[in-house]
Amino acid sequence: MADRTLAPDRSEVGASRALVVAVDTQDPRRPLEPELAEFEALAAASGATIVDRVVQRRDHVDPALLVGSGKAHEIADHAKALDATLLLVLNDLRPRQRKNLEKIVPLPIVDRTMLILDVFAQHARSREGKLQVELAQLRYRQSNLIGMGADLSRLGGGIGTRGPGETKLEVDRRRIQHRISVLNRQLEDVRRQRATRRAAPRHEPLVALVGYTNVGKSSLLNRLAKSDALVADQPFATLDPTMRRVWFKGDRYVRVVDTVGFITDLPKDLVNAFRATLEELDDADALVHVVDASNPDWPRQMQAVDATLEELSLDDKPRLIAFNKCDAAGAEPPHEAGELCVSARTGTGIDILKEALLRIVPEP
Ligand SMILES: Nc1nc2c(ncn2[C@@H]2O[C@H](COP(=O)(O)OP(=O)(O)OP(=O)(O)O)[C@@H](O)[C@H]2O)c(=O)[nH]1
Ligand SMILES: [Mg+2]
Structure with missing residues (x-):
């Protein structure tokens, strides 16, 4: 029997009035702004209303409290004035930091890992x-x-x-x-x-769409297979793998599977947990790495996906890169000439993508 007292807090975040807190350590390799924007998109996906954001610049996070002690009291006052019901902290919190911060700011505190888990729980x-x-x-x-x-x-x-x-x-x-x-x-x-x-015998080639969350993998699957998988402008709309057949001329087809999106520093437990997706990836003959060309943050996202593929030992599979959302990418496409530029929305480049797919999967 399920132990109700241990049921996940579903959802501490949804319907909350959240004050966002971040420490910016000004690491040039990790500019804060894109990560903060992504964090707030996750918050929105889980139903929170963001009342304000507080960013503190410091060389290091405070080991005892995350922020400085003066800042912590400021945050407490600010949260009270804004009627905030939740503190959303971008930086991952050590238990000691959480405990000390809770003593000063009397609100539930949710960090990035918990927020991602919350979105996953809802989806x-x-x-x-x-x-x-x-x-x-x-x-x-x-x-x-x-x-x-x-x-x-x-x-x-x-x-x-x-x-x-x-x-x-x-x-x-x-x-x-x-x-x-x-x-x-x-x-x-x-x-x-x-x-x-x-375990059923399968001789049908399988291609997996992989990529950062919200880049348009499901939209691309729908466009390729003329299907209707769930599409939404929010991170982690897709959690369970969805498979469709994509037909080519002369009765040939490949199976294409849409998978859970990746994100920077995806909590380890979730990487391991999404085994259904990972098994599909293991089985795949080839991968299509979908990139959101309209997002200025695409290089960082692409890097995060490459790193995850490497961690999963999937980096030796034949791989295509498809720059999606080219309709919204502006006049200067961010990618090098010769790379695939498609739009799941308008259909541009889809035929070329299909031809490329046929070339990377084995003949039946
Ligand atoms: N302009 C434009 N928008 C697109 C295109 N493809 C997808 N989108 C939009 O991008 C958003 C995300 O699309 P999805 O297909 O849900 O993306 P996903 O990669 O499956 O996302 P997750 O499953 O959440 O990881 C939606 O609002 C889509 O309408 C495109 O080619 N051009
Ligand atoms: Mg999706």
Whole structure:
């Protein structure tokens, strides 16, 4: 039976009035602005209203509090004046920083990893996807509990919830651990069933669309296959792989699968968790890396995708790069001549993309 008290906070973020906080360490390799814009798009995707943003420039994040102590009090006052109900912190928080910050700003604090998990929790549709997200959320909560000090351990807890001599923290840990084992077992069942389905003989070539989130992978699949997979102007609209056949002249076709989008520093647990997608990628004969040519941030996004593909040992597959949204990319396309420039919206370049697809997959 599901332990309701451990159900993910669905959704702490949705319907909140969020004050966004970021520390800018002015690292020239990681300019803050695109990351902040992406963070706020994630917040919007999970339903939050952003009331303001506070950015503090410092050489390093404060190890005890993230921001300076004066800044923390300023944030508390500002949050109160704006009626904020949530603090959204761009930088990932160590448990100690979270605990200290909570003492000064009396609001729930959600960091980037939790925000991504929240969007995933709201968008997961398949049973496997839902189990995977809950597992990742609990793992994240577990790693935060472990860091917390003993002073939390005597709080809360009702009659009968605690074994002899057990602290609240120990009870929480035990229940989380228990729920994690249950989820792992259920996931194994779902995966076994999927493996059986996949075991059918397949000689049909498979191409996977990969790319940063929101670049237009689902739109491109729809355009290629004349289908209607979910398209939305928000990160992580697609979480479960969607497969379609794309037909060519003379009865030839390839299967094309649309996958979950990548993002910089995707939480490790989520990379591992989205096994259904990863299995499709493993099976793929070739990859199409879709890039959003209209987004000035495309080079950073492209790099993040390349890094993830390498981490997943997928970088040796035949690969095409397709610059999408060329209709919106302005007069000066950002890519080099000779690269594929397409628009899922207008259909420009789709025929050329199809020809290129045929060239990178093996003959049937
Ligand atoms: N202008 C323009 N917009 C596009 C094009 N292709 C997709 N879009 C828009 O980009 C947004 C994201 O499209 P999706 O197809 O959902 O992108 P995705 O890569 O599947 O996104 P996730 O599944 O969320 O990772 C939507 O608002 C689309 O309408 C294009 O060729 N040109
Ligand atoms: Mg999609």
